[in-house]
Every structure is written in structure tokens, then in C-alpha cells.
Amino acid sequence: MREVIVDVGSYRYPVFIDRNALSFFPEWVKNDKSANRILLVTDEMVWKDLGPVISKRIDETGLPWSVVKLMPGEVSKGWDGLRKVIDRCVIDFLDKRSFVVSFGGGVVGDVAGLASALYFRGTKFVQIPTTLLSQIDSSIGGKFSINHDEGKNLVGVVRQPQGVFCDISLLDQLPERQWRNGLAEMFKASIIRDANLFDRLSKWPAELKGAISDEELLNVIMRCVQIKAAVVGEDEHEYGVRRHLYFGHTFGHAFELYAMRPETFLHGEAVSLGMQVAIEVSRRLGHLPDAEADRALKALKGQFPFRLPENFSMERLYRAIIHDKKVEGDKIRFILLRKIGVAFDELVSLSWIRDNLESLVSVIK
DSSP states (O other): OEEEEEEOSSOEEEEEEETTGGGGHHHHHHTOTTOOOEEEEEEHHHHHHHHHHHHHHHHTTTOOEEEEEEOSSGGGSSHHHHHHHHHHHHHTTOOTTOEEEEEESHHHHHHHHHHHHHGGGOOEEEEEEOSHHIIIIITSSOEEEEEETTEEEEEEEEOOOSEEEEEGGGGGGOOHHHHHHHHHHHHHHHHHHOHHHHHHHHTSOSOOTTTSOHHHHHHHHHHHHHHHHHHHHHOTTSSSGGGGGGTTHHHHHHHHHHHOOTTTOOHHHHHHHHHHHHHHHHHHTTOSOHHHHHHHHHHHHHHOOOOOOTTOOHHHHHHHHHTSTTEETTEEEEEEEEETTEEEEEEEEHHHHHHHHHHHHGGGO
């Protein structure tokens, strides 16, 4: 069993990584003698595919439990999804001794984590991520949020979980598109902190599912978790280096908000496009040498051959950008590169973004 400790100074918790990490969950829960109940939060699709797997492990804890099933996708990442989970907490008389357990991807983790933080001003919380993206990124670091009509992730908290269980057997049921969705966040971790990992990922095959050995997958997941844990340990509340985790997300979130339909862009797909724009911004502002920019763009275009819809509106894209939470007055704090593996943040004029928007976006056309 691989284990990474996330240490934010005032609190530490484990991330367990293994093909059968979930088998350790019942015993881990039993070690908490005060635990009195479990509320499992999942979505209908995950429950259909993996319900028997998680039910068996929760039964083995010996605690009474119930389940809330959300609608799959971003439609649940709002007030209605949050209320559904909190209502169930009330109905089941959960208290501070109770566990809320997230079993799903990033949306489920966000809604369950935020509900856990708000109900009783905090219950115990555990993440069991079932997608590659959530195993290497969103389940680590304690950020939970829901969307607002005017932007993504505008309502949320920072609160660390008690533990995270990354079981790669849960990934066996994922379609190829979800594997590539997670690969985008792997590339993000590498491009801001680890050039060797970037080169390693650049050599992965075009079809990922079934092509990556367990050993290779576990090692790369662990490295991504180590990167995220190190960043969170340095800056839990996003006043400094944790902002670097937003590399590619300014435009990525804008593309995602513009589409808001999974048949158009999944989160990682949108971020893969956003990273290409961020690389071009880094080049144009004089921070990233041409050779390095070209190398990064070649790798990303090779792994993520996505394009924007033909009727894409620059006006709507810019409107999404100015509602980004990184906007400070007439500037936006943009995550840029000096070279692959070295990121930094800088305030960039929104007027510069607006004036150069079409040519910047053309890098992904």
C-alpha cells in the first residue's frame, strides 16, 4: 500500500493508493471508536456501476449507513445538490461523530465535502474518488465548492478530510474519455512542478485504458498526489503557490462554463485547452522561450486533439473570464510558466487579454 501524508501544519491526513485500497477502509473506520454512522454520497451512474463494491465495504464497518444519490455531472454542483445532501444529514440525525463519505468524481466530492463542512459546522469526511482526475487532484487538498450562475466554484470552503482512498480498481469501469480527462490534470501537475513527469506523460499512448501497467499508473498517481500534497502543505488557503494549481484553469473554466454540457467538454478536456492558451500567454509576455513553449504545445496537442465549436463566441468567453475569482480590479492573476516544471503567478491586464483574445485562442484552433 502506497501512502502520502498531506500535512498542512495544523492537521495531517493520509492518502492511501493501491489497486485494493478500499479493502483497508472498514478497518480504518473501526479504529475511530467515536464513529456512529455513515452517510454515503454518490451519483446515480457510479451507484449503478459500483454500488455493490462500496456497499460491501461499508457493511464491514458495522455502522448504520444510508446513501444519497445525486444526478451525474455539473447539474448537481449547485444549491439543489447541496441541499439534497444536507437534508439527508438532518433526516438521518448525523452529528460531529458521523462520517460523510464521498464516492464518485469531482462533483460528488465537492458537494459532499461542502455539505460535510456546513452541517453541524463540520462532520468527519472521507474521500473515495472513482475517477482518475479526482484521484490525482480534486480529492486532495480540502477545497469544496459549488457553482453559481455567474461562474464556477464561487461558493465554497477549505476544510481537509480525515482520509482519502485512491483505489485504482475503481478506474477499471471508466471509459477512455474519462482516462484522458484525468490525464489533463496529470499534465498540469507536471508542467508546474516536475519536468521529468511531463516527459514521462508525453510518451503515454493515445489510448490509455488497459495500456498502462498497474505499477506505472500507481507510481504516476502517487507522484501527482505528492505534488498536490506539497503545494497544499506550503499554502493551504491559496495565498501563494497553491494558485499555481490553477494553471490552464482561467481559460479552461471559461471554456467549461461556456459549454456546460459534458458532450462538449469535460473538466480535464477544457483545462487541456486552457493550458495551451496559458502557454501562449507565457510566451507572448516574454516569460517562456519559444523552444519550451513549442515543446509543451506539441505534447498537449498530441494528447488532447480537442477544438472549440465553430460558432464559439469571443464575447461570451471574455464575459466568463471577467467573472473568474482570480480577477483583482482591472487585472487577473494569471498562472504562467518560465519553463516546463516552473510556474509563477502574475497580474495581467484584462484589457490586454481582451485585445489579444482571438489570437490567443487561435493557438488551439
